[in-house]
Amino acid sequence: MRRLRIAVPKGAIFEDALAALGTAGLPVDVLRENGRRLVYRSGGTEFITSRPSDVPVFVEHGAADLGIVGKDVLEEQEPNVMELKDLGTGGCRMVLAAPGEKARAVREAISHAEVVRVATKFPNTARRYFEGLGRQAEVIALHGSIELAPLVGLSECIVDLTATGTTLRENNLVVLDSISYSTARVIANRGSYRLRHDEVAAVVDAMRARKQPQGVGGG
């Protein structure tokens, strides 16, 4: 049988993911060696690295057996995968934010059920949020630099992830609402979870989760 393959996201939760895999005794040091490689073999395990938003795609198709990815990505994509563990790391909030000077106007527009334009990398999450409020929004999907959109008039507000709030502050954006709280999750392909259950369970059980302080989610 082929090696167990684990998809590791590049970017913000890369180090947290390696730490968690490390606690399960997996030889993750190879992943730090060469930033250009895409596939790393080490012992009985194979690691692949990808953009965080692509991790569920690899796992859903069975191109990777296991993956580590933020809950924000899972909520956005709703992939058909098993969600097995909350690692408690990589915590960040999905927020609705607007430029300081327009914050009041946007708040009022939303409360009066006017249509607001919202730029985001998470169009499904944004749409569901506004639908849940019974409010209307014109969602503009972007792939990066979301903070730029309200500064140049592309949108009135944004739905985006923030860990510390620094980027928001630097761009004079204030949080209007907190939509959800996200941490890193371990996901598994549906087939791998069943057909290789012993291996998968051994790795997942051994990965130590960092305890999450209660109440952060309400933010």
Added chain:
Amino acid sequence: MDGVLSVKIAVRMKKLPRKLATTPGTRDILPPESTRLWDVQARILRRFRAFGFREVVTPALEYSEVIEEPRLRDASFKLFDQGNQMLILRPEVTTPVARLVAQRLRNSPPPHKLSYSLPVYRRTGVVRGQAAEFHQAGVEVVGSRSPAEDAGAIALLVDVLQDLGLRPKEGFAVVLGQTAFYEGYLRRAAPEAAPELLGALAAKDLVRVDELSAGLSDEVAAAAREIPRIVGPAADGATLEKAARYAEGEEAAAALENLRETLAHLEAYGCREAVILDLGLIGRYNYYTGTVYEAYSPDLGFTIASGGRYDNLLRRFGETLPATGFAISLERLLAVLPAREPEPLVVLVGGGVESTRAANGLRGSGVKVSHLAEDASPEKASRYARSVEASWICYPAPDGVKLARTGGGEFELVPVPEVAERVHA
């Protein structure tokens, strides 16, 4: 070579107006894949018949009301008829067969054992690399509550997969769950939390299951967390024993008993080895009420077949018949099947009457013949033979045919009655 080919493709693509292509998620299926599809379908239907199932055909179009399952409704292609009624292209066949049984077979004695192999249509997943049109072959047993019928259907699925060359364990496994077990346990031990917990499990979100469990008393919380995590070989008694610890209350106990009986029948079928138990598997569709299963191959991340018991689906059509069945996704199955040699085909070359006579004689002796009814050189004939995957070419001769392997073999004079033996050797 590749470079030349890709340039050719690029040039052609540029010239082709966009809307003359196939629509996203659909495709033309060409030989040899199409041949394989039909072969596999024929073999499957043969096995279905060996278990007493008879084919039905339902329309591709149904009133949208026929399908209730929200996930399937959302995924359906919709259109309107002259009366402005909303129609859908069938996104699956189980519900149409339930409709068919309720409406057409009211007066015949149950159980109705029906099979089908039909294309289905879904809008979702096109950019996820999933098809908008694919083929499902399946069976439904309508009108029996017996776990022996669930086991029978699973055994038939195992039989089909083995017949097509997959080996249990290394080639495939059937993952078996029982939706009524966890549901029954929760309804008794934590009735208020039950709907949310079941929703989380249906979304395959064990993290959410844990979060919701945290609000329950210790013992119940442990069970709510542990039951969906019971996964292991059905042949290993310990897997079922783990579940037995939580079989509290009438519903859960009955569900466990049902599972035991199903496994006993699977044992009798000799296919318990191919089964993995998973008490966390509750099925993708709300209509499943008990036994539920999915077939997986190590070579594919998706299910190749899925099925289960749906005792309430026919109520929608005014009947109270319990039912169980499964559907195989043919394209996915094809992707994991071992390669098979094409059946030997002979290209017979020549436009004259003697060629026609030879073709007729060869076919009469059991040889598959593609008659190229024109005079062609062996090179040209070989090229043609390769393009249709024929491994032999031949020309008519006074005392038989001149026969050679495709691609430059020596021609040999072979009497017509002996060709069959030669090409099938």
